[in-house]
Amino acid sequence: MKLPHPPPGGADLWLLRQPEPGTCTGVLDLAELDENERRRAGTCRREAGRLLYSSAHIGLRRLLGAYLDTAPGALRFGRAPCPCCDRRHGRPVLQDTESTLHFSLSHGSGMALIGVSTLPIGVDVERVPTSDTARVCFPALHPEEQSELSAGAQAGIDAISFGQLWTRKEAYLKGLGTGLARDLAADYLGDNADRRPADWTVLDVPCGPRHIGAVALHVVQQPVQSVTVHWLPIDSLYQGATCVVDKQEHLLGELVA
Amino acid sequence: MTDLGIGSMGGLELHSFITSALGTAPTLPTILSAENLRVLARRVEGVLA
Numbered sequence: 001m002k003l004p005h006p007p008p009g010g011a012d013l014w015l016l017r018q019p020e021p022g023t024c025t026g027v028l029d030l031a032e033l034d035e036n037e038r039r040r041a042g043t044c045r046r047e048a049g050r051l052l053y054s055s056a057h058i059g060l061r062r063l064l065g066a067y068l069d070t071a072p073g074a075l076r077f078g079r080a081p082c083p084c085c086d087r088r089h090g091r092p093v094l095q096d097t098e099s100t101l102h103f104s105l106s107h108g109s110g111m112a113l114i115g116v117s118t119l120p121i122g123v124d125v126e127r128v129p130t131s132d133t134a135r136v137c138f139p140a141l142h143p144e145e146q147s148e149l150s151a152g153a154q155a156g157i158d159a160i161s162f163g164q165l166w167t168r169k170e171a172y173l174k175g176l177g178t179g180l181a182r183d184l185a186a187d188y189l190g191d192n193a194d195r196r197p198a199d200w201t202v203l204d205v206p207c208g209p210r211h212i213g214a215v216a217l218h219v220v221q222q223p224v225q226s227v228t229v230h231w232l233p234i235d236s237l238y239q240g241a242t243c244v245v246d247k248q249e250h251l252l253g254e255l256v257a
Numbered sequence: 258m259t260d261l262g263i264g265s266m267g268g269l270e271l272h273s274f275i276t277s278a279l280g281t282a283p284t285l286p287t288i289l290s291a292e293n294l295r296v297l298a299r300r301v302e303g304v305l306a
C-alpha cells in the first residue's frame with residue numbers, strides 16, 4: 001500500500017485509539033519492530049501499556065513505510081543530535097533514506113498521535129488532566145500564559161484550557177527537538193496565535209472528549225497549507241490485515257466514542 | 258504513570274512533589290529521560306542519598 005506525501009507545506013495527522021483491554025480482535029505483528037522497540041514493549045508489565053506502545057510504533061512504521069514505499073520492518077530509526085547538548089538523544093529520525101519527510105509521535109493514556117509532514121513537526125496528545133495536575137504544573141508556565149489561565153478563574157485553573165496549552169507547548173518543544181529540557185517558561189504558547197514563536201504554526205487537534213492534542217510546524221521555507229486529521233483504525237495494524245489507512249469518514253464517530 | 262517511565266505532565270508533577278517534600282529533586286529532564294519506573298526510582302533515591 002502506498003500513500004501520497006502530504007502536499008508541500010502540509011501535514012497528515014493520524015490518530016490511533018487503543019481498544020479497551022480484553023477487546024482486541026486481532027494480534028499485532030511484533031516482528032515489524034526492531035530489537036529496541038521490542039525490548040521497550042517487553043518492559044511494560046501491563047497489557048494496556050504494551051498494546052499502546054506496540055501499536056503506536058507499528059502504526060508509525062506502517063505509515064512511513066506507505067509514504068516511502070518501503071517495508072515497515074526495513075525502516076531504521078535513529079536520534080538526531082539534541083539541540084541542548086548535541087548528544088544523540090534529540091528527535092527520532094529515519095536513517096538510510098533520502099526522504100525529506102518529517103515525523104513526530106506521541107502516545108499515552110489510550111491514544112497515539114502520529115504527524116507526518118514536509119516541514120519539521122512536533123505533535124502531542126494527552127489525556128485531559130485533573131484540576132490538581134493543572135494546579136501543580138501551572139507555576140512552570142510562561143508568565144503571560146499564567147495570566148491568561150488565571151483570568152476569571154475563581155474556581156481554579158480550567159483543566160481543559162491548561163491541557164490544551166500544555167499540548168501546544170509540548171508539540172512545539174518536540175518540533176524543536178529539545179523536549180522539556182528547554183525551560184517551560186521560555187516560550188509563549190497561549191491563546192494569542194500572533195504572540196507564539198515566530199516561524200512556527202501551532203494548531204489544536206480535536207481528539208475527542210477525553211484527550212487533547214496539538215501540532216507544531218516549522219514554517220521557515222513555506223507557510224502551512226493544509227493539515228488533515230485521519231483515523232488509523234487499530235484493526236488495520238493486526239497481523240494479516242490489509243492496511244486500510246484512510247478512514248476519514250469514521251473520524252467523527254471515533255472521536256465521540 | 259506508565260511502565261515506560263513517566264509522561265511529561267506527570268514528570269513535572271512528580272518533580273514539584275519531590276521538591277516540596279525534600280527541598281531538592283532530580284532535574285525535570287533527569288526524571289523524564291528515565292526509561293522505566295525502576296530507573297526513575299533509582300534516580301530519586303540518588304537524590305536522597
Ligand SMILES: CC(C)(COP(=O)(O)OP(=O)(O)OC[C@H]1O[C@@H](n2cnc3c(N)ncnc32)[C@H](O)[C@@H]1OP(=O)(O)O)[C@@H](O)C(=O)NCCC(=O)NCCS
Pocket residue numbers: 082084085089090091092104105106107108123124125170173174175176177178179180181263264265266285286287289290
Ligand atoms: C521527549 C518528551 C517530550 C516525551 O514526552 P512524553 O509526554 O513523555 O511522551 P510523548 O508520548 O508525547 O512522546 C514520546 C515520543 O516523543 C519522541 N521524542 C523523544 N524525544 C524527543 C525529542 N527530543 N524531540 C522530539 N521528539 C522526541 C519519541 O518518538 C517518543 O516516543 P518513543 O519513546 O516511543 O519513541 C519528554 O519525555 C522529555 O522532554 N524528555 C526530556 C528529554 C531530555 O532529557 N533531553 C535531554 C536534554 S540534554
